[in-house]
Amino acid sequence: MSVTEIKENVFSVGAVDWNIRDFHGYSTEKGTTYNSYLIKDEKIALVDTVKKEFKDDLLFHLSELVDPEKIDYLIVNHVEMDHSGSLPEIMDIIKPEKLFCSKNGHKALLEHFHREDWPYEIVKTGDTIKLGKKTVTFLETPMLHWPDSMFTYIPEDKLLFSSDGFGQHIASTERYADELNDCDLMHQAAKYYSNILTVFSPNVKRLLAKVAEMGIEIDMIAPDHGVIWRGESCGEIISAYERWCNYISADKVLVIYDSMWHSTEKMAKVIGSELARGGLEVKMLNLKVNHRSDIMTDVLDAKALILGSSTLNNNMLPVMADFITYFKGLRPKNKVVAAFGSYGWSGEAVKHINQVMEAINLPLAHPGVRVRNVPRPEHFEECQELARAVVAAVKEMA
Amino acid sequence: MAKYECPCGYIYDPEEGDAESGIEAGTAFEDLPDGWVCPQCGAAKEDFWKA
Ligand SMILES: [Fe+2]
Ligand SMILES: [Fe+2]
Numbered sequence: 448m449s450v451t452e453i454k455e456n457v458f459s460v461g462a463v464d465w466n467i468r469d470f471h472g473y474s475t476e477k478g479t480t481y482n483s484y485l486i487k488d489e490k491i492a493l494v495d496t497v498k499k500e501f502k503d504d505l506l507f508h509l510s511e512l513v514d515p516e517k518i519d520y521l522i523v524n525h526v527e528m529d530h531s532g533s534l535p536e537i538m539d540i541i542k543p544e545k546l547f548c549s550k551n552g553h554k555a556l557l558e559h560f561h562r563e564d565w566p567y568e569i570v571k572t573g574d575t576i577k578l579g580k581k582t583v584t585f586l587e588t589p590m591l592h593w594p595d596s597m598f599t600y601i602p603e604d605k606l607l608f609s610s611d612g613f614g615q616h617i618a619s620t621e622r623y624a625d626e627l628n629d630c631d632l633m634h635q636a637a638k639y640y641s642n643i644l645t646v647f648s649p650n651v652k653r654l655l656a657k658v659a660e661m662g663i664e665i666d667m668i669a670p671d672h673g674v675i676w677r678g679e680s681c682g683e684i685i686s687a688y689e690r691w692c693n694y695i696s697a698d699k700v701l702v703i704y705d706s707m708w709h710s711t712e713k714m715a716k717v718i719g720s721e722l723a724r725g726g727l728e729v730k731m732l733n734l735k736v737n738h739r740s741d742i743m744t745d746v747l748d749a750k751a752l753i754l755g756s757s758t759l760n761n762n763m764l765p766v767m768a769d770f771i772t773y774f775k776g777l778r779p780k781n782k783v784v785a786a787f788g789s790y791g792w793s794g795e796a797v798k799h800i801n802q803v804m805e806a807i808n809l810p811l812a813h814p815g816v817r818v819r820n821v822p823r824p825e826h827f828e829e830c831q832e833l834a835r836a837v838v839a840a841v842k843e844m845a
Numbered sequence: 846m847a848k849y850e851c852p853c854g855y856i857y858d859p860e861e862g863d864a865e866s867g868i869e870a871g872t873a874f875e876d877l878p879d880g881w882v883c884p885q886c887g888a889a890k891e892d893f894w895k896a
Contacts, residue, residue, distance in 0.1 A: 594854045
């Protein structure tokens with residue numbers, strides 16, 4: 448990434464991570480960026496920093512614009528290590544007069560870096576500081592997606608620094624959404640939402656309402672990962688967030704399964720065909736070849752999930768346990784579910800899956816189909832019945 | 846009635862209740878149903894402390 452002036456005297460100075468493929472369990476096949484922004488005015492402010500290993504990228508970009516020691520203010524919108532890992536070193540070099548953060552940010556910074564001596568200045572929603580011609584206003588966004596999270600806004604530029612909100616894990620030298628030739632952009636934005644923010648959808652909803660209520664005018668959204676939204680693309684991403692936080696979905700159903708000796712797989716195929724016959728869009732997602740975070744992306748706009756697992760030693764298969772633990776944490780709503788699977792003796796997998804779904808209040812469209820060892824034709828009929836129950840439940844949701 | 850704070854910073858105020866989760870104003874923290882979780886972060890009741 449090179450330095451880019453995104454508004455007069457506001458510069459993008461962060462780092463591109465072309466190589467990361469696993470972001471705490473989220474597959475980042477396109478890499479990512481750690482964005483940081485410099486505002487040059489009578490007072491010079493740096494908004495967010497980068498992951499520890501990218502400290503030199505940030506310093507290299509900063510020195511193109513300013514002697515880093517001349518930076519007066521550091522604004523920490525979010526304390527997670529991908530945006531703060533380089534803080535101890537950066538603080539030593541720039542020695543800012545003030546470090547702005549939320550109340551929870553202050554706590555989190557102390558807990559991460561154990562530095563009582565930094566010049567913390569706690570801010571809350573609506574607090575404004577004057578830099579010169581420009582001002583910056585803070586907006587606390589707790590649990591979007593950490594307790595410390597906040598946004599920073601420059602009213603003169605209608606520019607919102609949105610921390611992890613509206614981000615996407617995409618490495619690119621292009622800095623704007625409309626410059627990416629890669630048509631994968633909205634998919635990556637959806638993947639980000641589904642894997643990081645789904646569980647906080649009620650908070651996203653409240654935030655969008657709050658932004659409307661505060662009458663904040665926005666013509667640029669600069670997140671801390673991926674490209675910047677400007678002009679029309681701002682509207683595009685905001686309306687996508689409106690859809691996602693309201694759990695708006697398509698007539699789409701996912702068959703998510705793993706199989707030991709192909710019996711559960713056979714059941715999956717029969718279920719998939721019957722769902723398609725019922726007019727639904729079907730995705731067959733074998734857990735051995737689909738990453739949990741890609742499946743989660745498909746969950747975002749699916750109306751139903753059908754989960755299939757053989758029983759291994761009185762439990763569901765480990766990859767299914769992995770997926771449903773992840774899924775449960777992200778607490779998607781407005782979905783119907785059903786489970787199936789083959790087994791050798793006691794066959795607990797279906798029961799265990801149903802219990803997890805009930806615990807997170809997702810209704811079962813069917814009590815589940817269990818088959819001892821290899822399915823016979825009558826078992827396939829049961830699978831078709833399960834599929835038809837799901838089709839009926841989905842049609843009822845529309 | 847006492848207010849209770851969640852590790853995420855959310856404060857349960859019995860005078861307000863929690864309309865989004867169907868909790869009426871005037872409900873004491875102690876009277877919240879067991880399945881109730883923090884509307885902001887999802888933490889359980891037992892993680893809260895007196896504010
Ligand atoms: Fe984060
Ligand atoms: Fe992040």
